[in-house]
Amino acid sequence: MSFGLGRGRELDAAVGTVGIGEAELPALPDAIAEDPRAGQVDPRAWFPDASRPFEIEIGSGKGTFLVQQAMLQPEVNFLGIEWAREFYLYAADRVRRRRDRGLLGNVRLLNADATSFLRWRAPEGIARVVHLYFSDPWPKTRHHKKRVVQDRFLGEVWRVLAPGGELRVVTDHDELWDWDCAHFDRWTGGAGWALLSEYGLGGESPREGGPFARETFQRPPSAERGELVGTNFERKFRRAGKQFHSVVLRRCR
Ligand SMILES: C[S@@+](CC[C@H](N)C(=O)[O-])C[C@H]1O[C@@H](n2cnc3c(N)ncnc32)[C@H](O)[C@@H]1O
Numbered sequence: 001m002s003f004g005l006g007r008g009r010e011l012d013a014a015v016g017t018v019g020i021g022e023a024e025l026p027a028l029p030d031a032i033a034e035d036p037r038a039g040q041v042d043p044r045a046w047f048p049d050a051s052r053p054f055e056i057e058i059g060s061g062k063g064t065f066l067v068q069q070a071m072l073q074p075e076v077n078f079l080g081i082e083w084a085r086e087f088y089l090y091a092a093d094r095v096r097r098r099r100d101r102g103l104l105g106n107v108r109l110l111n112a113d114a115t116s117f118l119r120w121r122a123p124e125g126i127a128r129v130v131h132l133y134f135s136d137p138w139p140k141t142r143h144h145k146k147r148v149v150q151d152r153f154l155g156e157v158w159r160v161l162a163p164g165g166e167l168r169v170v171t172d173h174d175e176l177w178d179w180d181c182a183h184f185d186r187w188t189g190g191a192g193w194a195l196l197s198e199y200g201l202g203g204e205s206p207r208e209g210g211p212f213a214r215e216t217f218q219r220p221p222s223a224e225r226g227e228l229v230g231t232n233f234e235r236k237f238r239r240a241g242k243q244f245h246s247v248v249l250r251r252c253r
Contacts, residue, residue, distance in 0.1 A: 004086045004089070005062075005086050005087070005089070005090040006089075006090070006093065011089040011090060011092075011093040012089075012092075012093055012096055013088065013089050013092035013093060013096070013109065013111075014092060014093075014095075014096040014099070017096070017099065018092045018095045018096045018099065018107070018108060018109055019088070019092045019108075019109050019110075019111065020043075020046060020108055020109065020110040020111075024041070024046055025041055025110070025112075025121070026041075028120060032120065036120070037123075039120045039121055040120075040121055040122065040123050041121055042123055042126065043056075043079050043108075043110075043121075043122065043126070044077065044126060046079070046108050047077040047105075047106060047108065048105055049077070050077075052075055052076060052077045052106070053075070053076045053077065053128045054076075054077045054079070054126055054127050054128060055076055055077070055078050055079070055127060055128055055129040055130070055131065056078075056079050056080075056081060056114070056127050056129070056130045056131065056160075057078065057079070057080045057081065057130075057131040057132075057133070058081055058114040058115075058130065058131065058132045058135070058148060059081070059082060059083075059114065059132065059133070059134075059135055059136070059148070060080030060081065060082045060087075060091055060109070061082065061087050061091070061134075061231065061232055061233065062087055062090050062091055062094070062232050063080060063082075063087075063090065063091025063092075063094050063095065063109070064230065064231050064232040064235075065131065065133060065220075065222065065229060065230060065231045065232075066078055066080045066091065066095075066107055066109075067091075067094055067095065067098070067104065067107070068222035068230060069220055069221075069222040070104055070106050070107045071098075071103065071104065071222075072221050072222050073106075073221075074105075074106055075106075076106060076128075077106050077107075077108075078106060078107045078108075079107075079108050079109075079110060080107065080108070080109045080110070081109075081110045081112055081114035081117055082109065082110075082111060082114075083111065083112060083113050083114070085111055088109055088110075088111040089111075091109055092109040095107045095109065114148070115148060115150075115153050115156070118153070118156040118157065118159075118160055119152070119156050122156075122160045123160075124159050124160065125159075125160070125161070125162045125163070126160060126162070127160050127161050127162065127165055128161075128162060128165050128166070129161075129165060129166045129167075129168060130157050130160070130161065130165075130166070130167045130168070131168050132148060132149075132167065132168065132169045132170075133168075133169075133170045133171075133229055133231045133233070133234070134170065134171060134172060134231055134233035134234065134237070135147070135148045135149070135169075135171060135176070136148075137171075137173040137175065137176040138176075139173075139175065139176075144179070147176065147179065149169075149176075149179065149180050149183050150183070151183060151186065151187075151195050152199060154167075154183060154184075154187045154192075154195075154212070154249075155195055155196055155199045155201045155202075156201070157249075158187075158192075158196065158201065158202075158211045158212065158251055159201050159202075161251040162251070163251055163252070163253050164250065164251060165250070165251045166215075166248050166249065166250050166251070167212070167248070167249040167251075168217060168229075168246075168247075168248050169217075169246065169247050169248075169249070170217065170228055170229050170231075170234070170244055170245070170246040171244065171245050171246075172233070172234075172237045172242040172243070172244050172245075174245075177245040180245075180247075184212070184214060184247065184249060186210075187210050187211055187212045187249065188209065188210040188211075188212050188213060188214045188249070189209070189210045190210060191210070192210035192211040192212065193207075193210065193211060196211055209252060210252070211251065211252060211253075212249035212250060212251060212252060213249070213250045213252050214247060214248070214249060214250075215247070215248040215249075215250055216247075216248065217246035217247055217248050218248070226238075228244050228246055229246075
């Protein structure tokens with residue numbers, strides 16, 4: 001529980017029903033030293049109906065996109081992963097309060113590093129969409145390694161997406177966008193196949209194109225008039241007159 005972002009109101013992540021606790025995601029086992037898959041847990045099982053389509057939002061912040069989109073798509077399960085505890089608590093509490101009204105049974109929140117979750121926890125081919133909106137730019141060169149988009153990350157996203165699944169990205173930050181595009185160029189071309197096999201992820205034979213195809217970003221139904229996606233940061237940056245970059249990377253196979 002926390003009182004921080006709640007401005008004096010107690011925030012409750014409702015661990016076990018909204019927030020993911022240790023019972024659902026136990027500590028990594030020692031066996032992971034020999035077997036990188038030993039810590040895998042299927043997050044679809046955290047929802048009342050595990051057979052529904054499954055989407056992940058990385059860096060869900062205050063949960064604005066998650067809440068809006070999940071309200072419109074009750075037939076889809078959404079997992080928000082947010083490593084900043086206060087934001088995780090704020091978003092989970094938002095969902096918990098709607099649960100009390102019988103809504104948003106299709107949303108869970110995890111307080112963790114999403115890149116580690118994808119690498120060590122998530123099984124293959126489970127997700128239809130991975131959403132990444134207004135990721136932290138980490139502008140200093142020595143911090144670039146903290147950016148979410150890295151070659152290894154894109155390899156893990158490819159593995160976790162079902163064939164035909166999408167990585168959806170929006171940012172306001174020009175320099176981060178240049179960085180993202182340099183990575184996306186590799187993963188939409190032959191270099192991506194080589195990286196997949198270097199990471200032991202694909203075992204795919206190289207073929208025309210790359211592991212991902214680049215497509216135009218389509219606004220989700222929850223975006224409000226004039227919005228691209230409708231997150232908290234988009235609203236803040238839009239008021240400041242910023243322009244946005246967006247893309248969909250579709251897993252080819
Ligand atoms: C700039 S905010 C954007 C929040 C939200 N997506 C929006 O557009 O309003 C980026 C968020 O991503 C979270 N974040 C950054 N790296 C992360 C990671 N590796 N795993 C989980 N959350 C992360 C940050 O804590 C922060 O809440």
